Amino acid sequence: MCNTCNQSKQSSSMMSNLAHGILGVSKAVLKIDQLNSIGISNRRDICSKCDKNNGGICSICHCIISLKTTIKSEMCADTPAKW
Numbered sequence: 141m142c143n144t145c146n147q148s149k150q151s152s153s154m155m156s157n158l159a160h161g162i163l164g165v166s167k168a169v170l171k172i173d174q175l176n177s178i179g180i181s182n183r184r185d186i187c188s189k190c191d192k193n194n195g196g197i198c199s200i201c202h203c204i205i206s207l208k209t210t211i212k213s214e215m216c217a218d219t220p221a222k223w
């Protein structure tokens with residue numbers, strides 16, 4: 141892959157991640173697609189022990205874990221997913 145194509149692919153991926161992040165924050169703020177409190181607690185417990193948790197930010201998807209874990213349609217970013 142040429143350098144220009146590689147930069148274009150990275151830029152596209154960054155835009156996709158940004159759009160995903162804005163949608164996730166919007167859902168959390170507007171309380172849309174919310175998981176129940178037990179499910180949130182279970183997810184947060186898993187994230188709290190995960191080596192990808194970098195001070196409350198997932199180092200794979202760059203999401204804010206306290207918000208990501210509240211959204212029912214979200215999935216753990218790891219492969220295989222932990223929740």
Ligand code: SF4
Pocket residue numbers: 186187190191192193197198199200201205215216217218222223
């Ligand atoms: S979303 Fe998954 S990979 Fe990211 S911190 Fe939580 S458990 Fe770890």
